[in-house]
Amino acid sequence: MKGQVIKSTGSWYEVKHASGRVFRSRLRGKFKMDGIKINNPLAVGDWVEIEEEEKGDKSAIITKIHDRSNYVIRKSTRKTGFSHILAANVDQALLLATVTFPKTSLGFIDRFLVSAESFRIPALVVFNKKDLLNDDGIAFCDELIRMYQELGYDGSLISVQEDEGVEGLKKLLKDKTTLIAGHSGVGKSTLLNILVPGQVQKTGEVSTYANKGTHTTTFAEMFEMDDSSKIIDTPGIKELGLVDMEASEISHYFPEMRAYLGECKFNNCLHTNEPGCKVLEAFEEGKIEASRYHSYLSILEDYDNRR
């Protein structure tokens, strides 16, 4: 029987069969992935084959993992050098951000977008908590949304609390599997409670102290907005990972830099201070936004430090 993993707790997986039945399942045998060290062979979103253990007790053995169209990983917090698959077979990744309570930095947003690019998954940036913003704050968000839209990332400014913009967001999620990520406290669970019929997600108060939310979500889980629209909630994760790459490839994940790649004087140009660099030239001419270029430099620097 074929089913999809809708929840993973590490050793147990909830697998949903087309009939709607959910099986508590475990893996038989060892499963490995080529090329990367992985903590978990199976993740939410994976399609698997299962065998019922005993008729009627809703437990099953997973005998096969079907090929993935894509997957999202992050670095393991437990074992260095290892990665953790966050989700598989996703159509798009949505970053829920807030400019206040808590503040999502542009660097964080850009890292998320670079990760999504590296996994070849379309990304959206949605700003929540509009109700907390004054006119300047709203104008600031609108400016960011415009900037990201020009780069190919759709987005909007919403208030889940005031039910503003949520209908429009639903249209972006329709008929897709969307991974939702964002800092703790931005309102992911609050949003899910509105999008998913019958859901009651625990939501946490954002403590005003340091504007840091407390973690109330622990495992990635898939929810159904309707039969064909699925949402994957991720634990209060900090960052997505990146696929393995060379430093010179980072610029490939900045859509606004792509046009200039291959035009620089040196073909191993990292676009930092090399003579004849077309990316730097474009930045100086204002064709590349300063915040984006600085995010690029910061990602490059981290990358260098890790080597």
Ligand SMILES: Nc1nc2c(ncn2[C@@H]2O[C@H](COP(=O)(O)OP(=O)(O)OP(=O)(O)O)[C@@H](O)[C@H]2O)c(=O)[nH]1
């Ligand atoms: N003012 C305002 N508060 C909101 C809005 N949406 C959510 N909140 C509040 O923000 C706090 C955090 O929301 P959660 O939904 O728990 O945040 P989360 O992203 O799920 O956080 P983690 O589970 O820790 O990752 C809660 O107190 C919500 O009531 C909004 O649009 N406006």
Ligand SMILES: [Mg+2]
């Ligand atoms: Mg939550």
Ligand SMILES: [Zn+2]
């Ligand atoms: Zn260059």
